Amino acid sequence: MKIDEARNYHKIDAVIVGAGLAGLRAALEVAKSGLTAAVISKVYPTRSHSGGAQGGIAAALANAAEDSPQMHMFDTIKGSDYLADQDIIELFVNEAIKTVYEFEHMGVPFSRTEDGRINQRAFGGHSSPRACFAQDVTGHVLLHTLYEQCLKHNVFFFNEFQVLSLLLENDVARGLVAWDIRAGGLHIFHARAVLLATGGYGRAWKVTSNAHANTGDGVGLVLEAGLPLEDMEFVQFHPTGLYKHGILLSEAARGEGAYIVNDQGERFMKKYAASKMELAPRDIVSRSEQTEINEGRGIGGKDYVYLDLRHLGKEKILQRLPQIYDLALNYLKVDAVKEPVPIQPTAHYSMGGIPANARTEVIKDAKGTVVRGLYTAGEASCLSLHGANRLGCNSLQDAATFGRIAGIRMGECCRENAYSDLPAEPLAKAQAKIDRLKQAPGKEKHAPIREELQVNMTKYMGVFRNEGDMGKMKAIIKQLQERYRMVAIDDHGAAFNLDLIEALELENLLSFSEVIVEGALARKESRGAHFRTDFPKREDGQWLKHTLAWRRDGKIVLDFSKGVVIFPQYQPQERKY
Amino acid sequence: MDISIKILRYQPEKDEKPHWQLFKFAIEDEATILDVLNEIHWVHDGTLSYRRSCRSSICGSCAMKVNGRNVLACETPIHRFGTRLKIEPLSGFSIIKDLVVDLEPFFAKLKRIKPYLIVDKPLPDKEFVQSTAELETIGESTLCILCAACSAACPSSWPNQEYLGPAALLKAYRFIFDSRDDGSDERLEIINDKNGVWRCHTIFNCVEACPKKIKITEYLSRLKVKAVENSL
Numbered sequence: 123m124k125i126d127e128a129r130n131y132h133k134i135d136a137v138i139v140g141a142g143l144a145g146l147r148a149a150l151e152v153a154k155s156g157l158t159a160a161v162i163s164k165v166y167p168t169r170s171h172s173g174g175a176q177g178g179i180a181a182a183l184a185n186a187a188e189d190s191p192q193m194h195m196f197d198t199i200k201g202s203d204y205l206a207d208q209d210i211i212e213l214f215v216n217e218a219i220k221t222v223y224e225f226e227h228m229g230v231p232f233s234r235t236e237d238g239r240i241n242q243r244a245f246g247g248h249s250s251p252r253a254c255f256a257q258d259v260t261g262h263v264l265l266h267t268l269y270e271q272c273l274k275h276n277v278f279f280f281n282e283f284q285v286l287s288l289l290l291e292n293d294v295a296r297g298l299v300a301w302d303i304r305a306g307g308l309h310i311f312h313a314r315a316v317l318l319a320t321g322g323y324g325r326a327w328k329v330t331s332n333a334h335a336n337t338g339d340g341v342g343l344v345l346e347a348g349l350p351l352e353d354m355e356f357v358q359f360h361p362t363g364l365y366k367h368g369i370l371l372s373e374a375a376r377g378e379g380a381y382i383v384n385d386q387g388e389r390f391m392k393k394y395a396a397s398k399m400e401l402a403p404r405d406i407v408s409r410s411e412q413t414e415i416n417e418g419r420g421i422g423g424k425d426y427v428y429l430d431l432r433h434l435g436k437e438k439i440l441q442r443l444p445q446i447y448d449l450a451l452n453y454l455k456v457d458a459v460k461e462p463v464p465i466q467p468t469a470h471y472s473m474g475g476i477p478a479n480a481r482t483e484v485i486k487d488a489k490g491t492v493v494r495g496l497y498t499a500g501e502a503s504c505l506s507l508h509g510a511n512r513l514g515c516n517s518l519q520d521a522a523t524f525g526r527i528a529g530i531r532m533g534e535c536c537r538e539n540a541y542s543d544l545p546a547e548p549l550a551k552a553q554a555k556i557d558r559l560k561q562a563p564g565k566e567k568h569a570p571i572r573e574e575l576q577v578n579m580t581k582y583m584g585v586f587r588n589e590g591d592m593g594k595m596k597a598i599i600k601q602l603q604e605r606y607r608m609v610a611i612d613d614h615g616a617a618f619n620l621d622l623i624e625a626l627e628l629e630n631l632l633s634f635s636e637v638i639v640e641g642a643l644a645r646k647e648s649r650g651a652h653f654r655t656d657f658p659k660r661e662d663g664q665w666l667k668h669t670l671a672w673r674r675d676g677k678i679v680l681d682f683s684k685g686v687v688i689f690p691q692y693q694p695q696e697r698k699y
Numbered sequence: 700m701d702i703s704i705k706i707l708r709y710q711p712e713k714d715e716k717p718h719w720q721l722f723k724f725a726i727e728d729e730a731t732i733l734d735v736l737n738e739i740h741w742v743h744d745g746t747l748s749y750r751r752s753c754r755s756s757i758c759g760s761c762a763m764k765v766n767g768r769n770v771l772a773c774e775t776p777i778h779r780f781g782t783r784l785k786i787e788p789l790s791g792f793s794i795i796k797d798l799v800v801d802l803e804p805f806f807a808k809l810k811r812i813k814p815y816l817i818v819d820k821p822l823p824d825k826e827f828v829q830s831t832a833e834l835e836t837i838g839e840s841t842l843c844i845l846c847a848a849c850s851a852a853c854p855s856s857w858p859n860q861e862y863l864g865p866a867a868l869l870k871a872y873r874f875i876f877d878s879r880d881d882g883s884d885e886r887l888e889i890i891n892d893k894n895g896v897w898r899c900h901t902i903f904n905c906v907e908a909c910p911k912k913i914k915i916t917e918y919l920s921r922l923k924v925k926a927v928e929n930s931l
Binding site (some may be wrong): 124165166168169170171173174177183190200223226227228229231232233234236237239240257259262266267270271272291304333334336367369448449452453567569570573592611612613615616617618619620621 | 710711712713731740741742744745746747748749750751753754755756757758760774775776777790794795797799804806809810813814816818822824825826827828829830831833834837838841842843844874877879880901914
């Protein structure tokens with residue numbers, strides 16, 4: 123296929139990959155400053171998975187009870203099992219309040235207190251009701267509001283474009299190449315600043331709350347470009363995934379008072395986190411749930427427990443948690459007003475990702491050397507704000523706050539730097555990917571390979587891990603990577619070729635999954651969401667540090683020399699709830 | 700159970716016009732329409748294209764027509780329709796490929812009604828005060844996921860590409876009736892037009908099609924009242 127380079131060439135100050143909360147907030151900031159901003163997204167912006175977030179956005183507004191940024195900071199540090207960088211958290215909790223008021227001024231329809239202020243509800247691991255919410259569709263209204271603001275400020279949208287390669291040379295980002303899903307064909311985006319806001323990587327698991335789109339394309343591209351990923355082994359399993367489907371039932375349900383019970387009708391969290399009960403952090407609730415299931419106290423001895431909302435009453439359920447009610451009814455035919463809802467842990471949030479500093483600049487080593495013009499924010503990034511375990515309602519806040527910071531920093535970068543030249547053959551790498559899949563002699567199909575990856579990641583890389591299981595997973599991934607080389611696609615057309623997109627996504631899934639397994643094998647301790655039955659203790663002496671991982675010559679290379687930023691007043695303690 | 704599915708296929712490089720293709724296979728009783736499409740695409744025919752993402756009825760990607768009704772494929776169990784399914788793209792839009800339609804005109808209409816809070820007064824240091832009653836006026840309208848099921852069901856929209864259509868008008872309602880907004884006049888000027896709110900003939904198809912059960916026609920009627928009051 124010949125590419126008409128002249129027609130498909132775009133020169134734009136800031137190019138942003140991903141149209142979720144982080145990407146849109148950054149684009150808005152750039153566009154408001156008078157520069158040109160383009161958002162490239164494989165789905166229409168309002169379909170980004172930020173819209174799936176339900177329960178709330180954290181900020182210490184103190185509208186519902188006493189609260190302060192300092193309390194928010196300590197809760198986040200403790201929730202992270204002390205792996206988060208505390209300088210990042212300090213910046214975050216102070217900016218969070220401004221971020222929420224900005225959203226309100228943009229028109230977000232927050233639920234209200236009796237005196238008309240933004241209402242706040244309790245969330246796991248937070249010591250004060252801190253989640254600002256709009257019923258249980260908080261992510262949805264934030265996402266739509268930001269999209270509308272971007273329309274107002276004339277952000278350019280390239281909807282249904284799949285990014286295939288980063289244009290990077292001598293540690294300077296120069297743009298990227300993307301495939302036009304709708305019409306087919308490659309496009310060059312020549313930029314002074316590039317933001318990777320491609321979201322999480324939960325699609326590597328079979329049981330997941332993540333959207334089909336969450337295939338970690340950004341982290342895949344960074345690995346391919348020879349840059350490292352950070353803390354990839356830390357993946358959060360959400361305790362209240364809808365049984366079998368894995369679809370999210372928000373923590374807001376427990377924030378409003380819902381119980382989790384086992385086969386004997388017992389609120390078993392009293393055995394694991396007596397003071398916080400169901401509102402302990404997610405890693406702890408998921409582990410407790412999995413323990414009950416493993417010890418035979420799942421419902422009917424099966425692999426699920428119940429989320430019980432009944433005592434909240436019909437009015438509160440329908441008013442505060444209408445989405446949860448509909449999801450249970452539509453997918454499981456369970457009327458949550460009258461019956462308990464079957465739930466199980468589901469792969470949910472990626473704490474790891476693309477390493478960056480407080481300015482959201484992507485770094486390429488443990489010393490913090492910056493790749494000029496390359497930025498990352500939101501779930502794709504690892505700053506590290508969430509450490510080994512994220513607290514509920516900190517993710518929307520993370521995406522929006524660091525999206526704004528990324529927008530400010532990209533603006534500065536654009537003003538200080540001219541466009542750098544594109545590499546000699548800018549289309550070559552992207553074109554090779556397309557050609558190979560279309561021309562491969564292949565006997566393999568992408569779908570069964572993806573299925574095997576996902577099923578086994580759920581089986582071997584879940585809430586509980588051990589050396590033997592992870593060794594098996596490592597071998598499986600190697601085999602699947604071999605098979606992937608022989609993948610051919612059925613669809614050779616140009617227009618909306620879903621077959622091609624899924625095959626391209628699978629390459630990313632297989633690539634970063636290997637990093638997850640290698641990091642988890644190497645980290646011989648249990649911290650936050652990474653729990654090893656063969657090393658059940660947190661080992662601060664040896665493991666209070668971040669994992670950096672590169673792909674070099676087909677092998678994963680690990681580096682543990684990047685320390686955790688810890689302030690004197692927040693030294694690691696035993697984590698009890 | 701054994702199911703038989705007819706899908707309207709269209710590949711622009713090969714087909715002059717859309718045609719039906721039949722698939723027959725067994726699938727779990729509790730499968731959704733999206734599960735059926737995934738099964739076809741992943742197992743039987745990789746060339747089938749459709750949009751989907753969240754699987755939880757919030758992103759709005761997978762609106763399509765099943766046995767004549769507009770639904771979100773992800774939240775719709777097949778047993779609602781029995782064992783014989785007829786799946787086709789949303790009406791009123793041109794087909795890009797198979798079940799994927801061109802939504803650019805749909806999103807362009809949204810932009811026309813100035814879908815953002817317009818504020819003339821100085822911003823408060825904290826939040827605007829808004830009562831729960833004021834919020835409830837717009838609450839349901841903010842649940843719109845822009846899936847386009849309403850517009851695709853609207854007979855007033857089919858013959859007239861200029862008509863703003865139910866989704867964009869609902870968005871106009873959402874801002875005009877927001878107690879914090881100062882942009883009513885400029886928005887009413889846009890929608891008080893023969894291709895604006897008056898093209899709504901209260902047919903209620905949009906309400907029936909809306910997967911979020913939003914009473915769109917009722918809100919459009921309130922816009923009509925407001926438009927009249929404003930021009931008096």
